[in-house]
Amino acid sequence: MTHKSSDTADGMPAHDLQTRVVHPRNDIPDGFASFSTPIARASTVVFPNLAALRNYDPHSDTQWRYGLHHTPTSMTLAQQIAALEGGTHTLLQPSGLAAISNVYFGIVKQGDDVLIPDNVYDPNRSHGEWLARNFGISVRYYDPMIGAGIAELIQPSTRLLWLEAPGSVTMEVPDVPAMTQAARARGVVSAIDNTWSAGLAFDAFGHGCDISVQALTKYQSGGSDVLMGSVTTRDDELHYRLKQARMHLGLGVAADECALVLRSLASLKLRFEAHDRSAMAVATWLKARPEVAAVLHPAFADCPGHDVWRRDFTGAGGLFSVVFHERYTPAQIDAFVEGLKLYAIGFSWGGAHSLAVPYRVSTMRTATHWPHRGTLVRLYIGLEESGDLIADLAQSIEAHLAG
Ligand SMILES: *Cc1c(COP(=O)(O)O)cnc(C)c1O
Numbered sequence: 001m002t003h004k005s006s007d008t009a010d011g012m013p014a015h016d017l018q019t020r021v022v023h024p025r026n027d028i029p030d031g032f033a034s035f036s037t038p039i040a041r042a043s044t045v046v047f048p049n050l051a052a053l054r055n056y057d058p059h060s061d062t063q064w065r066y067g068l069h070h071t072p073t074s075m076t077l078a079q080q081i082a083a084l085e086g087g088t089h090t091l092l093q094p095s096g097l098a099a100i101s102n103v104y105f106g107i108v109k110q111g112d113d114v115l116i117p118d119n120v121y122d123p124n125r126s127h128g129e130w131l132a133r134n135f136g137i138s139v140r141y142y143d144p145m146i147g148a149g150i151a152e153l154i155q156p157s158t159r160l161l162w163l164e165a166p167g168s169v170t171m172e173v174p175d176v177p178a179m180t181q182a183a184r185a186r187g188v189v190s191a192i193d194n195t196w197s198a199g200l201a202f203d204a205f206g207h208g209c210d211i212s213v214q215a216l217t218k219y220q221s222g223g224s225d226v227l228m229g230s231v232t233t234r235d236d237e238l239h240y241r242l243k244q245a246r247m248h249l250g251l252g253v254a255a256d257e258c259a260l261v262l263r264s265l266a267s268l269k270l271r272f273e274a275h276d277r278s279a280m281a282v283a284t285w286l287k288a289r290p291e292v293a294a295v296l297h298p299a300f301a302d303c304p305g306h307d308v309w310r311r312d313f314t315g316a317g318g319l320f321s322v323v324f325h326e327r328y329t330p331a332q333i334d335a336f337v338e339g340l341k342l343y344a345i346g347f348s349w350g351g352a353h354s355l356a357v358p359y360r361v362s363t364m365r366t367a368t369h370w371p372h373r374g375t376l377v378r379l380y381i382g383l384e385e386s387g388d389l390i391a392d393l394a395q396s397i398e399a400h401l402a403g
């Protein structure tokens with residue numbers, strides 16, 4: 001039923017109250033300003049007319065189309081992340097792992113080959129194996145310290161080179177520029193998981209990467225309560241391929257969660273530097289302990305790739321690992337971790353709370369031999385006072401490892 005009669009002051013027909021609740025008149029005065037990004041929630045995006053609805057250019061990033069693609073809130077965050085990483089386009093994703101998945105589906109197809117560092121974030125490895133099993137791609141693992149030698153592993157079918165700097169858990173720092181140069185010379189797309197550095201301490205594009213992936217879940221959120229990821233590029237064509245894959249996969253983010261991350265971004269650099277300082281204090285203390293066989297922190301001379309870290313990075317943040325002496329059984333190390341009072345047991349670092357997780361590294365690799373025999377514990381240093389974090393390590397070492 002249509003209403004044609006104009007019987008109100010603004011020319012609108014006098015609708016039933018229920019209709020007026022669905023179509024409210026906005027009487028909000030102009031002139032409001034605040035520092036927060038307005039939360040623009042949308043599934044439906046409303047077009048001014050049918051021509052606008054039909055006139056869709058899939059290459060355009062500035063046409064509003066559908067809430068899944070973007071809203072003003074997600075676009076604001078995407079632009080901020082692109083700026084932080086020195087890229088030109090950012091695609092927001094529902095998690096860091098979804099960002100990794102978007103890269104796979106945007107770049108590789110059946111018959112293609114992918115190179116993955118042997119110390120990669122474990123769900124990336126599982127994703128590659130799933131694609132190899134069910135989707136006809138080949139995945140091969142390489143020694144993260146291979147450097148320019150990666151050129152010898154590149155085959156005509158190789159399409160994607162994954163990098164992670166440093167590697168999850170074991171912290172080897174790869175020579176990214178040497179590897180991205182070799183990839184580029186052979187037309188292979190290089191994608192780095194740049195989560196450890198938050199995009200602050202390592203310039204992915206300046207070191208030759210084509211794609212930078214972040215788990216925004218970590219430092220950018222900073223609250224341990226949001227899941228989000230990003231895929232950033234500098235190349236229009238690459239961005240378009242990734243954007244198409246993201247659309248086919250139905251990946252998107254909620255405006256409310258974008259607003260939470262935007263709220264934290266202003267303090268990102270200060271938090272990262274605070275984590276970095278505390279982690280250095282804790283790592284330095286651990287390094288001097290007789291129970292510790294190695295501290296795997298890129299700022300320490302004996303961490304594999306330390307020289308590359310000094311050349312290419314400007315900081316380290318809060319995540320590093322420690323290897324205990326092999327005389328301790330895995331059960332003793334478990335007791336030590338459970339004996340910590342300030343370090344929670346859990347994944348997904350980047351928030352205010354310190355974390356500790358033991359890993360059985362030898363079962364995580366297929367292409368390289370890990371040289372250590374003791375048990376590794378990955379530590380994330382939160383925003384507690386570092387002296388308290390050191391005292392907590394000391395009490396649990398005393399209780400479970402001394403003697
Ligand atoms: C946490 C993490 C991810 C995945 O992020 P989620 O948002 O938890 O899916 C990817 N890469 C690295 C290195 C990470 O630490």
